[in-house]
Amino acid sequence: MHPSLKPSLLPSSGFEPLLSLLQNQLSAVNTCLLQKMESPVALIPEVAGYLISLGGKRLRPLLTIASAELCGYKGERHIHLAACVEFIHTATLLHDDVVDESTLRRGRQTANSLWNNKASVLVGDFLFSRAFELMVADGSLEILDILSKASSAISEGEVLQLSMSHSLELTQETYLKIIESKTARLFSAATEVGAVVAKASDEKRKALAQFGQALGIAFQLTDDILDYTANQGQLGKTIGDDFREGKVTLPLLLAYQKGRETSFWEDMLAKETRDDNDLKKALTLLNESNALIESKQMAEIYVEEALACLTKFPPTSLKSALEELAHFSLHREM
Amino acid sequence: MHPSLKPSLLPSSGFEPLLSLLQNQLSAVNTCLLQKMESPVALIPEVAGYLISLGGKRLRPLLTIASAELCGYKGERHIHLAACVEFIHTATLLHDDVVDESTLRRGRQTANSLWNNKASVLVGDFLFSRAFELMVADGSLEILDILSKASSAISEGEVLQLSMSHSLELTQETYLKIIESKTARLFSAATEVGAVVAKASDEKRKALAQFGQALGIAFQLTDDILDYTANQGQLGKTIGDDFREGKVTLPLLLAYQKGRETSFWEDMLAKETRDDNDLKKALTLLNESNALIESKQMAEIYVEEALACLTKFPPTSLKSALEELAHFSLHREM
Numbered sequence: 001m002h003p004s005l006k007p008s009l010l011p012s013s014g015f016e017p018l019l020s021l022l023q024n025q026l027s028a029v030n031t032c033l034l035q036k037m038e039s040p041v042a043l044i045p046e047v048a049g050y051l052i053s054l055g056g057k058r059l060r061p062l063l064t065i066a067s068a069e070l071c072g073y074k075g076e077r078h079i080h081l082a083a084c085v086e087f088i089h090t091a092t093l094l095h096d097d098v099v100d101e102s103t104l105r106r107g108r109q110t111a112n113s114l115w116n117n118k119a120s121v122l123v124g125d126f127l128f129s130r131a132f133e134l135m136v137a138d139g140s141l142e143i144l145d146i147l148s149k150a151s152s153a154i155s156e157g158e159v160l161q162l163s164m165s166h167s168l169e170l171t172q173e174t175y176l177k178i179i180e181s182k183t184a185r186l187f188s189a190a191t192e193v194g195a196v197v198a199k200a201s202d203e204k205r206k207a208l209a210q211f212g213q214a215l216g217i218a219f220q221l222t223d224d225i226l227d228y229t230a231n232q233g234q235l236g237k238t239i240g241d242d243f244r245e246g247k248v249t250l251p252l253l254l255a256y257q258k259g260r261e262t263s264f265w266e267d268m269l270a271k272e273t274r275d276d277n278d279l280k281k282a283l284t285l286l287n288e289s290n291a292l293i294e295s296k297q298m299a300e301i302y303v304e305e306a307l308a309c310l311t312k313f314p315p316t317s318l319k320s321a322l323e324e325l326a327h328f329s330l331h332r333e334m
Numbered sequence: 335m336h337p338s339l340k341p342s343l344l345p346s347s348g349f350e351p352l353l354s355l356l357q358n359q360l361s362a363v364n365t366c367l368l369q370k371m372e373s374p375v376a377l378i379p380e381v382a383g384y385l386i387s388l389g390g391k392r393l394r395p396l397l398t399i400a401s402a403e404l405c406g407y408k409g410e411r412h413i414h415l416a417a418c419v420e421f422i423h424t425a426t427l428l429h430d431d432v433v434d435e436s437t438l439r440r441g442r443q444t445a446n447s448l449w450n451n452k453a454s455v456l457v458g459d460f461l462f463s464r465a466f467e468l469m470v471a472d473g474s475l476e477i478l479d480i481l482s483k484a485s486s487a488i489s490e491g492e493v494l495q496l497s498m499s500h501s502l503e504l505t506q507e508t509y510l511k512i513i514e515s516k517t518a519r520l521f522s523a524a525t526e527v528g529a530v531v532a533k534a535s536d537e538k539r540k541a542l543a544q545f546g547q548a549l550g551i552a553f554q555l556t557d558d559i560l561d562y563t564a565n566q567g568q569l570g571k572t573i574g575d576d577f578r579e580g581k582v583t584l585p586l587l588l589a590y591q592k593g594r595e596t597s598f599w600e601d602m603l604a605k606e607t608r609d610d611n612d613l614k615k616a617l618t619l620l621n622e623s624n625a626l627i628e629s630k631q632m633a634e635i636y637v638e639e640a641l642a643c644l645t646k647f648p649p650t651s652l653k654s655a656l657e658e659l660a661h662f663s664l665h666r667e668m
Contacts, residue, residue: 039490039493040490041490041493041494041497042497043493043494043496043497044490044493092459095455095456095459098451098452098455099451099452099455099456117432117433117451118432118433118496119493119496121429121432121433121455122429122433122489122492122493122496123489123493125426125429125462125485125488125489125492126486126489126490126493128459128462128485129482129485129486129488129489130486132466132478132482132485133479133482133483133486135482136475136478136479136482137479139475141470141473141475144466144470144478145467145470145471148463148466148467148469148470149467151459151462151463151466152460152463152464152467154459154463155456155457155459155460155463156373156374156375156378156460158456158459159373159375159377159378159453159456159457159460160375160377162377162452162453162456163375163376163377
């Protein structure tokens with residue numbers, strides 16, 4: 001059975017229904033991405049094209065399109081705006097890989113490891129500027145307002161994360177602030193932009209912005225859990241990356257706050273590097289302390305919140321697909 | 335005699351007349367910069383504030399203010415827009431220092447050497463986003479159009495420069511394209527924005543945009559010359575930085591194209607690193623081949639072009655100050 005034909009609301013159908021409903025629009029977004037990253041400077045489409053061709057889930061542009069169409073939008077502007085959102089996302093990925101010194105993304109080499117940090121920084125800057133150029137061409141100051149504020153918030157979140165790197169003084173509150181800024185804010189902007197382009201009511205606009213926000217937090221929480229639990233081949237990156245980088249995420253924080261073996265975590269974060277044996281012990285403690293399960297429970301709360309936001313919309317296959325996406329954010333393995 | 339009291343049109347009075355005429359407005363820009371780089375994430379104003387406090391010449395914001403006032407503008411918007419231009423410039427400086435692996439800027443340590451590349455990349459992203467936020471708050475799509483296109487062009491120029499690094503296949507035409515994009519484009523945007531905010535005629539707007547463009551090229555040509563000739567203390571960076579990085583600029587290009595000792599330049603650029611003895615020989619060849627003098631002659635052509643653009647404006651002390659700035663772009667020692 002084709003995934004999109006599976007009964008809705010089953011977590012396992014995950015991401016497919018949305019993709020299946022919006023495949024033409026997504027294909028138009030992909031064409032737009034390819035066109036708009038063109039430049040007489042060959043290295044730009046080379047690096048940008050590599051990252052964009054890695055594909056990923058195109059989750060954020062799909063959210064813009066889905067939100068617009070959920071609010072009855074019939075035009076073409078949402079395609080271009082979805083491409084803007086993806087350009088901003090791609091720019092942050094290019095810069096993140098430089099900041100995190102990552103070598104793998106989605107199972108393939110990162111741009112900074114294939115070219116160099118310099119190209120990643122500058123091509124990221126180009127994509128970011130190009131996104132704003134496209135938004136200006138679209139002509140809505142309201143949308144420019146949403147996405148420029150989201151962009152500031154993303155870098156603010158990234159800098160906050162950098163400041164708190166290796167620090168066990170991180171609180172759950174600050175951890176949430178970081179993931180809200182660095183991840184959920186662009187999800188929320190993506191859905192809100194869809195509502196704005198469709199001239200939706202304030203109520204629907206707020207509901208969709210909040211849906212994006214809650215979904216984004218659930219996705220990032222799951223990401224942080226998967227960093228410790230995923231099947232390496234499926235996740236397409238190295239297990240324990242966050243731990244090796246000394247990045248304190250919710251699972252580590254919860255395990256530490258249980259008060260058992262606190263000195264292990266303190267020693268780990270005080271060290272220059274952490275090796276495979278360190279990771280092994282960390283995984284044991286994360287499991288024994290229930291930190292991974294509790295992290296997942298927190299993600300569930302956000303999935304519930306996301307689902308609640310959708311009750312403002314009448315039942316349609318698109319709404320069901322977004323509901324399944326919310327479930328998928330929790331149960332995904334990659 | 336205070337520099338601003340020197341008779342006008344003497345190249346030596348340089349930059350001071352403009353500063354003196356616009357000191358109140360510049361002080362308002364500085365206040366705006368400090369306010370708008372604020373963030374609850376302490377590292378952001380720390381890094382951004384460091385770079386902004388290095389001061390520099392605040393040339394680009396001064397150009398926006400001067401252009402607006404030259405066109406009779408009386409409001410306050412030019413202050414905010416000048417701050418946007420400076421934020422974009424500061425963001426590119428933060429990223430440039432990462433790309434160039436520089437350790438000194440204006441005689442003081444660069445942000446990437448004091449903090450790290452990560453902070454420089456992310457705080458640069460923040461300032462860039464913040465600039466767009468401020469422009470959106472100002473509310474002119476025309477100005478957003480100018481500055482988003484300028485930002486794309488800047489990163490395009492930087493990537494082109496990176497692609498041509500260590501390459502003697504660089505032509506004068508491509509060299510000019512690089513400096514037009516990476517430097518002159520923001521000068522030109524800065525002056526054009528001033529004209530737009532003042533609702534100047536198309537003729538004046540074009541003249542000011544072209545003035546900025548020509549001035550920017552003259553400044554960058556002089557910068558590239560000073561990299562080989564400046565008094566190290568005054569320039570505030572290491573002499574021969576471009577040469578050591580394998581960056582091919584006009585002086586090197588002209589010396590190479592004379593056809594004497596071509597293998598020296600080829601060997602130099604093929605090497606991993608270049609040392610003090612290499613630089614010494616390079617300087618000898620640059621002087622013997624007249625490459626530095628010819629580079630300066632090319633800069634003079636652009637200064638003439640810049641001055642010609644100003645003939646569209648009636649004689650005022652502000653116009654004289656801009657004329658002196660054009661001369662200063664050539665004769666400056668720092």
